[in-house]
Each structure stands twice: as structure tokens, then as C-alpha cells.
Amino acid sequence: MSEKTDIIIRTEKLSKTFTNGRLETPVLFDIDLEIRRGEFVAIMGPSGCGKSTLMHILGLMLRPTSGTIRLDGRNTAELNESQRAGLRREKIGFIFQRFNLLPNLTARQNIAIAERIRGNRLDGQIMESLAAVDMAEKAHQKPGTLSIGQQQRVAIARAIAHRPAVIMADEPTGNLDSANADKILELFRRINQQQGISLIMITHSLTAAQKADRIICMADGRIEYV
Template structure:
């Protein structure tokens, strides 16, 4: 489902990623760990087509993102990828429900109760009409997770998805994420510094100068 080979990226001549490779099948859920500054967020951005690599390939469901132009990558990302940003990126002028429903609107998908069900699943059933400024950091993170899942993407990318959550809520949100992935047959890549979060994944990799290295169980 996802095939990455020899992915490289530099900024201002400084290498960030070197020869990264990864294969991910439908329903697989992996965690990526590593020290700050090694390029974990950069890797997610390249997989999502938000940035372009200097070399290598990112193939999602048979489509090589590196061969697409900006508009084509945007259309593919809207349809097939859900992204949980570390900084939430909620739209301040939209309510919680409208933020979650945004991927449905962009893809012309009927709600069918998806927004209400996901808000309930992440513990925000009574806050659909609130605005982002009225939410705590943890609540905003849960809205971002619901938004990433609502259109049932093939691949979910999450950058520190539990970084703003208390341990109880983090456990709840991870359980929701796993349930949705299993239901839809989607795959997920989570970037995290948390050993507890990484332990919920099927596989864990460490990103470093030598690329992505499987961590010993």
C-alpha cells in the first residue's frame, strides 16, 4: 500500500534524510521514534506530498507522488491521506463539527453521521458547536484526530498525536485510532517520543543518519 525507497532530503545543503525506505501494508500501524531534529516531521511531510524529496520514491496505492504536480498531490492527499498535525491546524472561524467535516466537504462525501460518531468516540460529543479558541490543547488535539479519520483515508499520518493529552485521554484516543484503522483497513504511521505510544504499534522504527532502522522488540 505504501512503498518508500531511497528517500533523501536536504535543506540549505544540510542533509536531513538519507536513503529512507519503508513498506507498509493495509491495516499496518507503525511508530517512528528518534531524536529531535532527525527529520521525523520532514518524513511525514514527504509521505503526504506536502513537500518534495530531493531523491527517491513515495508510492501510495500504486501512485508515485514524486511524479505528480502540486495539484495532483493535493487531490490525492485529500482523498487518501489523513494527517494529524502537531500544531492542530484547526480553522478558527469554523466550529468543532465544521472542522471535523472539512475533509468530507472537500471530497464531496455525505456526512452520514460520521462527524457525530467520531466526536463521541473521542469524547467531544457535547462540544460540536464550540470554536477552537474555546478548547483546551487536549481537546483541540482530539478534534484534529477526528478530522483525520472522518473521510476514512487509506493512510493516517500522525505527528505526536498524544503530545497534548493526559495519559487517560491518550489511551482513549489511541484506542479510537486503532478501532478506526481496523474497521477501514487503513494503515498508520505515528511519529512519537512516547515509549507508551510506540508500544501500541505493530512495529517501531528509529530514524537516524542511517535511515529507518527497526527497533529490537
């Protein structure tokens, strides 16, 4: 059952334990979290604190061991894997530290193939997404002819082309120098404000985190403060 509120993501008592034979490794403990529609949130913490695992659960790429997560009002515990995949494709865009662009395809084709995998043919929106990240003039260039910062912009355009409700960005400035990192963070803020997309960013950088509306700090699998 879907329940529309101003909360796009809500978790209650979310926990995750990885199991390898008899070995159990708990990584998240009783995470209670709310992300509002149109909010820009940074999640910070040291390596191994569980922030990337949390992002994968929020992005419906992992199931929690216990607890619940609601995405756009839907209790994802009630969904089978096919339904979870459909909801993920519809509602979420992902941006990773590694841009994952196919080298033999142009910027436009990299976005188009991702949309075809989703079952969409969004030719107009593809060019709109490239224009939104100031890359329309580079639409027919391949990744090898683009700078690192430009490649990241194409990856962002790919994430927003289907107009998701949420973007999840895992260390999106980790491979960039400070000048390009600043430009990407400014772009995130612009997309967040102009398109009303909620943005969840995993980062080690306090400078990057300070661009967000709210900073969530994690340690040892728990939220320390918000």
C-alpha cells in the same frame, strides 16, 4: 500507473537535501520502507533525526531529492503538483500536535470546512466521524468550551471524515497529560482496527510507540531498525 498490493506506502532509496543558496543540508539517506494496509506504525528517534521530514514526504507535502515513493500503488514522481494535492486530499488524513481548530467554529463546522476545502460535502460522515471518537454530543460546541483531550478527538474526527487510506499523526499526544494520551492511543487503535486505516505516528514516547504494531527507529536521517 497504479498497482494495487497489500502495501499502501513503499519508498525506495528516498533521500532529502535542503538547499539554501550554496549551503546543502542532507536530512534523509536512502530510506527503504513499506507500510501495509491497515498497519499501525510508530516512527521514533531523537529531535533532528529526520522523522518529521520523512512524514512530510510520505504525506506528499514535500518532494524527495531522490528516490521514489508509491502511495496506494501510484508512483508519485509521475504526478504534477495538482495531482499530488488531489491524491493527498483523497488518501491521507493528518493529525498534528497543535490541533489547528478554528476557535469561532463548532466541532462539526471545523470538520465541515475542511471537507469543503477538499471539495466534499459529507454531512452524514461528519457526524459519523464525531461519533467514532465519542464526540457526537459535543458537535455544536466551540473549541474553547472543550478540554484539550476533547479538542484532539475533534482533530482526529476531522482527519478520518473523508475515510482516508492513511492517517499521519505528528506527536499527537505531545500536548496531553498521560491519562488523555492513553485515551487517544486507545482511540487510534480502535479506529485502526475497526476502519482498517493505516496509521503512521511520529513520537518521542516509547510508551506511545509500544501501542503500535511496529516501531521504526531513526537516527541521523537513516532507519536504524524496524
